[in-house]
Amino acid sequence: MKTRILVVEDEQHIGQMIEAALGLAGYECEICRDGRRAVAKVHQENYDLILLDIMLPEMNGFEVIEAIKSREIPVIFLTALQDVTDKVKGLRLGAEDYIVKPFEIMELLARIEVVLRRYKKNLEILEYRDIRIYPDRHLVEKAGRQVALTPKEFDLFVFFVRNKDIAIGRERLLSAVWGYEFMGESRTVDIHVQQLRKKLDLSKQLVTIPKLGYRLES
Structure with a gap:
């Protein structure tokens, strides 16, 4: 960009x-x-x-x-x-x-x-396709326009970007982003992933890995 x-x-x-x-x-x-x-x-x-x-x-x-x-x-x-x-x-x-x-x-x-x-x-800046992430400012912009993410959506997306092309289980996502061990609350991750796909137009890039979790593809 x-x-x-x-x-x-x-x-x-x-x-x-x-x-x-x-x-x-x-x-x-x-x-x-x-x-x-x-x-x-x-x-x-x-x-x-x-x-x-x-x-x-x-x-x-x-x-x-x-x-x-x-x-x-x-x-x-x-x-x-x-x-x-x-x-x-x-x-x-x-x-x-x-x-x-x-x-x-x-x-x-x-x-x-x-x-x-x-x-x-x-100022650290992470980039993914046409998306820029400013971790220190908790700010995300897509094609130059700011996108409003909740704190957990932001943390989850940053984690995906730092680990793109890696299949990540829901347990690891819960532990890394929410800070607790997997206790059967997989819907928490699923709902946040759905929001990221919608807000950042990532339906093709943020793919579901059956029986495991998700992967953000380059």
Whole structure:
């Protein structure tokens, strides 16, 4: 899956220039031109990085980063403001980097690579087909869209992904995910597997092994 970057920039020519450069570099890019809409998009969808202008309509960049802090997405500020006070404020609010306009595209791409490398090093991401799993955040997204799983559904799916292509008995699943020995409650596993198949469209991949349990196929 491509790395998704949200560019929040109200100047159309700058946004188009960044979008073209990111596309050529292999990133999936989306443009947003006002702060309030950016906040809504970040809470509705999942991004790997945000390039955020400060001087925006509706909400400025400082207000935006405060409003999306809970999403824990790395942010790089892009701004014409050169005052050291603004730079310090942005970094203290949680930005990973701060680039002053005008800037060279090669410098922007290099800084993006550094931030993503640093961020991903500290954040484990599991991938299965078009599904991404963020264990530390208990978050699952399929094709870029967040999927709501219950805590046990999440733990069960993570266990399957870590053990894909292995036939796993219900007893082992109960012990690993629910933390107790098999006591005839196999329906507990079956019901959760049914929900995973439905929510993540895994009817063909999460197969039943007769008289044993299940296997998640690559």
